[in-house]
Amino acid sequence: xxxxxxxxxxxxxxxxxxxxxxxxxxxxxxxxxxxxxxxxxxxxxxxxxxxxxxxxxxxxxxxxxxxxxxxxxxxxxxxxxxxxxxxxxxxxxxxxxxxxxxxxxxxxxxxxxxxxxxxxxxxxxxxxxxxxxxxxxxxxxxxxxxxxxxxxxxxxxxxxxxxx
Numbered sequence: 001x002x003x004x005x006x007x008x009x010x011x012x013x014x015x016x017x018x019x020x021x022x023x024x025x026x027x028x029x030x031x032x033x034x035x036x037x038x039x040x041x042x043x044x045x046x047x048x049x050x051x052x053x054x055x056x057x058x059x060x061x062x063x064x065x066x067x068x069x070x071x072x073x074x075x076x077x078x079x080x081x082x083x084x085x086x087x088x089x090x091x092x093x094x095x096x097x098x099x100x101x102x103x104x105x106x107x108x109x110x111x112x113x114x115x116x117x118x119x120x121x122x123x124x125x126x127x128x129x130x131x132x133x134x135x136x137x138x139x140x141x142x143x144x145x146x147x148x149x150x151x152x153x154x155x156x157x158x159x160x161x162x163x164x
Contacts, residue, residue: 003105003107003109003110003111003112004109004110005107005108005109005110006090006091006102006104006108006109006110008158008159009108010108010159012102012156012157012158012159013156013157014137014142014143014144014154014155014156014157015101015143015155015156015157016143016157017134017135017137017138019099019100019101019157020099020101020134020155021134022095022099023093023095023096023098023099023101024095025095026094026095026098026099027093027094027095027096028095030082030093030094030095031079031082034078034079034082035075035078035079038074038075038078039071039075042070042071042074043056043060043065043071047065079120080116080117080120083116083119083120084113084116084117084120087103087110087111087115087116087119088110088111088112088113088116089110090102090110091103091104091110091111100157100158100159100160101155101156101157101158102155102156102158103119103153103154103155104153104154104156105152105153105154106152106154111151111153115151115152115153116151118147118150118151119147119148119150119151119153120147122146122147122150122151123145123146123147125146126145126146126147132146133145133146133147134146142154
Protein backbone atom coordinates (compact mmCIF):
# COMPACT_ATOMS: atom_id res chain seq x y z
CA UNK A 1 0.00 0.00 0.00
CA UNK A 2 1.47 3.34 -0.99
CA UNK A 3 1.47 6.16 1.51
CA UNK A 4 -0.07 9.49 0.64
CA UNK A 5 2.19 12.49 0.34
CA UNK A 6 1.55 15.36 2.72
CA UNK A 7 1.34 18.95 1.57
CA UNK A 8 3.25 21.19 1.52
CA UNK A 9 6.18 19.20 0.19
CA UNK A 10 9.78 20.09 0.86
CA UNK A 11 12.85 19.59 2.95
CA UNK A 12 11.87 21.13 6.28
CA UNK A 13 14.00 21.57 9.41
CA UNK A 14 13.31 19.49 12.53
CA UNK A 15 10.82 21.01 14.97
CA UNK A 16 12.35 22.34 18.17
CA UNK A 17 11.51 21.23 21.70
CA UNK A 18 9.67 24.45 22.66
CA UNK A 19 7.34 24.21 19.65
CA UNK A 20 6.67 20.56 20.38
CA UNK A 21 5.89 21.27 24.02
CA UNK A 22 3.58 24.14 23.07
CA UNK A 23 1.69 21.91 20.64
CA UNK A 24 1.49 19.18 23.28
CA UNK A 25 0.01 21.60 25.79
CA UNK A 26 -2.64 22.68 23.28
CA UNK A 27 -3.45 19.02 22.51
CA UNK A 28 -3.48 18.25 26.24
CA UNK A 29 -6.33 20.73 26.67
CA UNK A 30 -8.25 19.19 23.77
CA UNK A 31 -7.65 15.65 25.05
CA UNK A 32 -8.81 16.62 28.54
CA UNK A 33 -12.10 17.82 27.06
CA UNK A 34 -12.39 14.65 24.96
CA UNK A 35 -11.81 12.42 27.99
CA UNK A 36 -14.37 14.35 30.03
CA UNK A 37 -17.01 13.90 27.32
CA UNK A 38 -16.25 10.18 26.89
CA UNK A 39 -16.40 9.64 30.66
CA UNK A 40 -19.71 11.49 30.88
CA UNK A 41 -21.22 9.47 28.02
CA UNK A 42 -19.98 6.21 29.52
CA UNK A 43 -21.06 6.86 33.11
CA UNK A 44 -24.27 8.78 32.50
CA UNK A 45 -25.24 6.94 29.33
CA UNK A 46 -24.12 3.34 29.25
CA UNK A 47 -23.82 2.67 32.99
CA UNK A 48 -27.11 4.44 33.71
CA UNK A 49 -28.85 2.16 31.20
CA UNK A 50 -27.27 -0.92 32.77
CA UNK A 51 -27.69 -0.10 36.47
CA UNK A 52 -30.37 2.57 36.60
CA UNK A 53 -30.01 5.97 38.24
CA UNK A 54 -30.44 4.89 41.88
CA UNK A 55 -28.08 1.92 41.75
CA UNK A 56 -25.49 3.94 39.77
CA UNK A 57 -25.54 6.67 42.43
CA UNK A 58 -25.14 4.07 45.20
CA UNK A 59 -22.27 2.47 43.27
CA UNK A 60 -20.57 5.85 42.82
CA UNK A 61 -21.02 6.77 46.49
CA UNK A 62 -19.46 3.45 47.51
CA UNK A 63 -16.42 4.14 45.28
CA UNK A 64 -17.35 1.45 42.78
CA UNK A 65 -16.62 3.71 39.82
CA UNK A 66 -13.20 4.85 41.02
CA UNK A 67 -11.25 2.09 39.30
CA UNK A 68 -13.20 1.00 36.26
CA UNK A 69 -10.96 -0.98 33.87
CA UNK A 70 -13.52 -0.71 31.08
CA UNK A 71 -13.56 3.08 31.32
CA UNK A 72 -9.75 3.21 31.53
CA UNK A 73 -9.47 1.05 28.40
CA UNK A 74 -12.08 3.12 26.60
CA UNK A 75 -10.22 6.35 27.44
CA UNK A 76 -6.91 4.90 26.22
CA UNK A 77 -8.49 3.78 22.94
CA UNK A 78 -10.14 7.21 22.48
CA UNK A 79 -6.83 8.99 23.08
CA UNK A 80 -5.06 6.76 20.59
CA UNK A 81 -7.86 7.24 18.04
CA UNK A 82 -7.56 11.03 18.43
CA UNK A 83 -3.84 11.06 17.69
CA UNK A 84 -3.88 8.27 15.08
CA UNK A 85 -6.57 9.99 13.01
CA UNK A 86 -4.66 13.24 12.80
CA UNK A 87 -1.19 11.73 12.43
CA UNK A 88 -2.11 9.28 9.66
CA UNK A 89 -4.20 11.71 7.60
CA UNK A 90 -2.72 15.20 7.78
CA UNK A 91 0.34 14.56 9.97
CA UNK A 92 -0.88 17.23 12.38
CA UNK A 93 -3.05 17.35 15.46
CA UNK A 94 -4.87 20.61 16.11
CA UNK A 95 -2.08 21.78 18.42
CA UNK A 96 0.51 20.93 15.79
CA UNK A 97 -1.42 22.93 13.20
CA UNK A 98 -1.36 25.99 15.46
CA UNK A 99 2.38 25.68 16.05
CA UNK A 100 3.29 24.78 12.45
CA UNK A 101 4.78 21.34 13.00
CA UNK A 102 4.03 17.98 11.36
CA UNK A 103 4.82 14.30 11.80
CA UNK A 104 5.87 12.56 8.61
CA UNK A 105 8.12 9.92 7.16
CA UNK A 106 11.46 11.03 5.79
CA UNK A 107 10.03 11.00 2.26
CA UNK A 108 7.25 13.45 3.21
CA UNK A 109 4.49 10.84 3.35
CA UNK A 110 2.02 10.36 6.18
CA UNK A 111 2.85 7.79 8.83
CA UNK A 112 0.79 4.60 8.92
CA UNK A 113 -1.32 3.17 11.75
CA UNK A 114 1.49 0.93 13.03
CA UNK A 115 3.86 3.90 13.29
CA UNK A 116 1.14 5.88 15.07
CA UNK A 117 0.70 3.05 17.57
CA UNK A 118 4.45 2.91 18.24
CA UNK A 119 4.64 6.70 18.62
CA UNK A 120 1.69 6.77 20.99
CA UNK A 121 2.94 4.14 23.43
CA UNK A 122 6.61 5.11 23.30
CA UNK A 123 5.66 8.77 23.88
CA UNK A 124 3.84 7.67 27.02
CA UNK A 125 6.99 5.83 28.08
CA UNK A 126 9.04 8.94 27.31
CA UNK A 127 6.95 10.93 29.79
CA UNK A 128 7.04 8.14 32.38
CA UNK A 129 10.85 8.34 32.29
CA UNK A 130 10.57 11.92 33.58
CA UNK A 131 10.51 13.30 30.05
CA UNK A 132 13.89 11.81 29.14
CA UNK A 133 12.53 10.50 25.84
CA UNK A 134 11.63 14.06 24.84
CA UNK A 135 14.81 15.65 26.18
CA UNK A 136 16.77 13.10 24.17
CA UNK A 137 16.30 15.35 21.12
CA UNK A 138 18.60 17.94 22.69
CA UNK A 139 21.55 15.52 22.30
CA UNK A 140 20.43 13.71 19.18
CA UNK A 141 22.17 14.79 15.95
CA UNK A 142 18.86 14.69 14.05
CA UNK A 143 16.84 16.21 16.93
CA UNK A 144 14.66 13.11 17.24
CA UNK A 145 12.91 11.85 20.37
CA UNK A 146 12.62 8.20 21.37
CA UNK A 147 9.23 7.87 19.73
CA UNK A 148 10.52 9.55 16.55
CA UNK A 149 13.29 6.99 16.35
CA UNK A 150 11.23 3.90 17.12
CA UNK A 151 8.39 4.85 14.77
CA UNK A 152 10.91 5.85 12.06
CA UNK A 153 9.26 9.25 11.66
CA UNK A 154 10.31 12.87 11.92
CA UNK A 155 8.65 16.00 13.28
CA UNK A 156 9.33 18.97 11.06
CA UNK A 157 8.66 22.68 11.27
CA UNK A 158 6.58 23.85 8.34
CA UNK A 159 7.14 27.23 6.68
CA UNK A 160 4.68 29.99 7.55
CA UNK A 161 1.86 30.42 5.07
CA UNK A 162 2.06 33.67 3.10
CA UNK A 163 -0.50 36.27 4.11
CA UNK A 164 -3.13 37.09 1.54
